[in-house]
Amino acid sequence: MAAALQVLRHLARAPLGPLLWGGPLARLASSMALAEQARQLFESTVGAVLPGPMLQRVLSLDPDSGELKVRDRSFQLRQNVYLVGFGKAVLGMAAAAEELLGQHLVQGVISVPKGIRAAMEHAGKQEMLLKPHSRIQVFEGAEDNLPDRDALRAALAIRQLAEGLTADDLLLVLISGGGSALLPAPIPPVTLEEKQTLTKLLAARGATIQELNTIRKALSQLKGGGLAQAAYPAQVVSLILSDVVGDPVEVIASGPTVASIHSVQDCLHILNRYGLRAALPRSVKTVLARADSDPHGPHTCGHVLNVILGSNALALAEAQKQAEALGYRAVVLSTAIQGDVKSVAQFYGLLARVAGARLALPGAGASVEEDDRLCELAADLQLPDLQLKEALEAVVGAQGPVCLLAGGEPTVQLQGSGKGGRNQELALRVAAELGQWPLGTVDVLFLSGGTDGQDGPTEAAGAWVRPELSSQATAEGLDVATFLAHNDSHTFFCRFQGGAHLLHTGLTGTNVMDAHFLFLQPQ
Numbered sequence: 001m002a003a004a005l006q007v008l009r010h011l012a013r014a015p016l017g018p019l020l021w022g023g024p025l026a027r028l029a030s031s032m033a034l035a036e037q038a039r040q041l042f043e044s045t046v047g048a049v050l051p052g053p054m055l056q057r058v059l060s061l062d063p064d065s066g067e068l069k070v071r072d073r074s075f076q077l078r079q080n081v082y083l084v085g086f087g088k089a090v091l092g093m094a095a096a097a098e099e100l101l102g103q104h105l106v107q108g109v110i111s112v113p114k115g116i117r118a119a120m121e122h123a124g125k126q127e128m129l130l131k132p133h134s135r136i137q138v139f140e141g142a143e144d145n146l147p148d149r150d151a152l153r154a155a156l157a158i159r160q161l162a163e164g165l166t167a168d169d170l171l172l173v174l175i176s177g178g179g180s181a182l183l184p185a186p187i188p189p190v191t192l193e194e195k196q197t198l199t200k201l202l203a204a205r206g207a208t209i210q211e212l213n214t215i216r217k218a219l220s221q222l223k224g225g226g227l228a229q230a231a232y233p234a235q236v237v238s239l240i241l242s243d244v245v246g247d248p249v250e251v252i253a254s255g256p257t258v259a260s261i262h263s264v265q266d267c268l269h270i271l272n273r274y275g276l277r278a279a280l281p282r283s284v285k286t287v288l289a290r291a292d293s294d295p296h297g298p299h300t301c302g303h304v305l306n307v308i309l310g311s312n313a314l315a316l317a318e319a320q321k322q323a324e325a326l327g328y329r330a331v332v333l334s335t336a337i338q339g340d341v342k343s344v345a346q347f348y349g350l351l352a353r354v355a356g357a358r359l360a361l362p363g364a365g366a367s368v369e370e371d372d373r374l375c376e377l378a379a380d381l382q383l384p385d386l387q388l389k390e391a392l393e394a395v396v397g398a399q400g401p402v403c404l405l406a407g408g409e410p411t412v413q414l415q416g417s418g419k420g421g422r423n424q425e426l427a428l429r430v431a432a433e434l435g436q437w438p439l440g441t442v443d444v445l446f447l448s449g450g451t452d453g454q455d456g457p458t459e460a461a462g463a464w465v466r467p468e469l470s471s472q473a474t475a476e477g478l479d480v481a482t483f484l485a486h487n488d489s490h491t492f493f494c495r496f497q498g499g500a501h502l503l504h505t506g507l508t509g510t511n512v513m514d515a516h517f518l519f520l521q522p523q
């Protein structure tokens with residue numbers, strides 16, 4: 001990485017190319033207010049992964065022959081399709097699937113978050129709702145993303161439907177983030193309450209989603225390939241909307257149609273790591289001990305086709321196209337942003353400084369120390385797909401407005417009892433970082449938004465900030481550091497300039513993690 005920056009320092013001092021800034025595209029870019037462009041770009045990002053368009057990209061049905069195409073695979077339909085689904089985005093996915101399948105759909109059961117139908121109705125999003133005489137039965141449950149009795153009822157109805165299928169049937173499985181909590185079917189004698197407690201403890205102690213879902217799979221009848229097994233010998237097609245970095249089908253919603261490859265030893269390591277092994281309920285120990293000597297071995301899933309329908313990468317690819325159409329030089333930095341929100345904010349703050357300096361003074365750039373520090377921050381975050389060198393090269397070559405795009409899911413270690421979400425907290429922390437640097441003649445805006453439209457337990461999707469935010473807030477009597485110390489970013493943004501920096505979309509009906517945009521515009 002340090003070598004990459006040496007090259008960039010050289011590039012930064014190279015003679016200027018033709019001056020593009022001031023051309024027609026750039027004029028278009030400057031004609032709309034930057035904040036409005038950021039908002040519109042976020043909407044386009046979400047629009048690319050809405051259930052309807054996503055399904056239509058992957059599925060097509062020939063109404064005459066009844067041939068269903070799923071990417072390059074074909075299935076002959078003869079009113080033999082059943083549908084199950086679980087996840088935060090599944091209501092809209094089911095509506096789109098029912099519309100497409102028509103009379104071929106015999107019956108369906110879906111498990112979706114409590115209150116989602118009322119919220120979609122309230123927002124006037126008819127396309128996210130099932131038609132009045134739908135063949136799909138809807139269960140709502142898992143309030144606060146935790147498995148509950150309602151979700152258990154849904155899971156049992158889904159299992160029953162799957163178990164009744166024959167070799168002539170096709171089961172369409174719709175999966176999205178939040179699916180684990182919406183499909184709880186603990187293996188007896190583990191109870192729902194015991195599973196809920198273990199899940200909560202693991203999450204509170206900082207277990208990753210990979211670790212959490214490894215444990216969930218070991219204790220569940222339907223996760224880790226159990227649903228596919230229940231549906232055998234029917235053919236199974238799973239359509240998956242990814243909310244996990246890297247789109248691992250075995251992790252998303254705990255992979256109900258993907259054979260689990262984890263051993264009991266893997267589970268014990270995880271439970272040890274979080275200090276939970278000693279206090280395990282007897283039932284959990286019994287199920288783990290039984291799994292070790294299971295004569296049937298892991299579930300086999302040869303009758304299953306798993307397809308990723310949509311992801312953060314797909315959403316950002318659309319954002320990149322839209323930003324370019326607005327006259328920006330747009331680069332996708334990473335779709336795997338993870339790590340503590342403080343480190344992520346430091347990274348974006350310094351990135352703005354380093355990139356801004358290159359844009360303002362193409363022959364000079366930032367200091368060697370700043371370049372090196374940026375590399376260190378990037379290395380600490382361990383982002384497998386980071387395109388830092390490419391992004392900085394693009395800045396040097398742009399000589400006009402630049403938009404750096406990224407996605408993922410940073411984590412917030414909650415210390416205060418304030419109201420916020422990881423996107424609003426990230427935006428506020430980035431504002432505090434930006435306030436430290438003299439960015440001179442470059443206009444900077446950073447936006448962070450959750451693609452599901454709800455950031456933490458707030459009504460906002462996220463927020464956008466500029467370098468002058470901290471000083472403007474001080475003038476309004478608001479101290480950014482105090483709000484951050486209490487994880488109170490939402491309260492801050494509600495008060496600051498009357499809430500003008502909040503990103504409000506309402507529930508979007510989709511969910512592919514978060515999107516981050518960094519805009520840099522020479523003045």
Ligand SMILES: Nc1ncnc2c1ncn2[C@@H]1O[C@H](COP(=O)(O)OP(=O)(O)OP(=O)(O)O)[C@@H](O)[C@H]1O
Pocket residue numbers: 088145177178243411412413414417418419420421422425450452454455456457487488489511513
């Ligand atoms: N006061 C707060 N400040 C900052 N972050 C918070 C606060 N309260 C909750 N959070 C964060 O919000 C997240 C939970 O909210 P949310 O439901 O949007 O995320 P999620 O469960 O990961 O779902 P999704 O991935 O679908 O967005 C957690 O990451 C949590 O740390």
Ligand SMILES: O=C(O)[C@H](O)CO
Pocket residue numbers: 176177178179180181209213243244251252253254
């Ligand atoms: O449901 C889950 O397990 C998480 O949202 C990850 O997909």
